[in-house]
Amino acid sequence: MKKTVIAIAGVAMFGIGTAAHAASGEDVYKQVCFACHDAGVAGAPKIGDKAAWESRIAKGKDILYKHSIEGFTGEAGAMPPKGGRTDLSDDAVKSAVDYMLGKVQ
Numbered sequence: 508m509k510k511t512v513i514a515i516a517g518v519a520m521f522g523i524g525t526a527a528h529a530a531s532g533e534d535v536y537k538q539v540c541f542a543c544h545d546a547g548v549a550g551a552p553k554i555g556d557k558a559a560w561e562s563r564i565a566k567g568k569d570i571l572y573k574h575s576i577e578g579f580t581g582e583a584g585a586m587p588p589k590g591g592r593t594d595l596s597d598d599a600v601k602s603a604v605d606y607m608l609g610k611v612q
């Protein structure tokens with residue numbers, strides 16, 4: 508687990524250097540994802556809401572990355588690809604997912 512996190516962090520850092528808008532997962536969250544995930548807009552699971560994230564985390568991180576990058580329509584609502592910011596690098600989106608998951612673990 509630790510190894511995976513370190514590997515992802517390394518990849519994310521590499522991505523940041525090449526993508527103009529990309530920054531830390533926290534920055535991406537605060538610029539993009541917060542719009543829905545702070546207040547639970549449109550059925551989005553709220554940041555820090557363990558009950559809302561439990562079943563999602565159970566799907567596995569790779570699925571959550573995939574759904575965040577490609578978009579996902581579930582029972583609660585629709586998650587737009589990259590939160591609507593398709594100019595973000597995949598790695599920037601992944602680091603935002605890591606940031607969000609860090610708030611419920």
Ligand code: HEC
Pocket residue numbers: 535536539540541542543544548549550551552563566570571572574575579580581582583584585586587589590591600603604
């Ligand atoms: C326009 C609103 C909106 C924005 C912006 C948004 N999301 Fe979401 N997100 C949703 C909704 C709604 C869901 C729940 C979909 C469902 O389960 O029905 C969701 C679900 C998710 C999930 C869980 C997916 C799953 O498989 O259960 C993750 C992870 C996620 N979002 C990450 C992000 C990240 C990272 C960003 C910023 C890059 C972001 N979201 C921006 C609306 C949004």
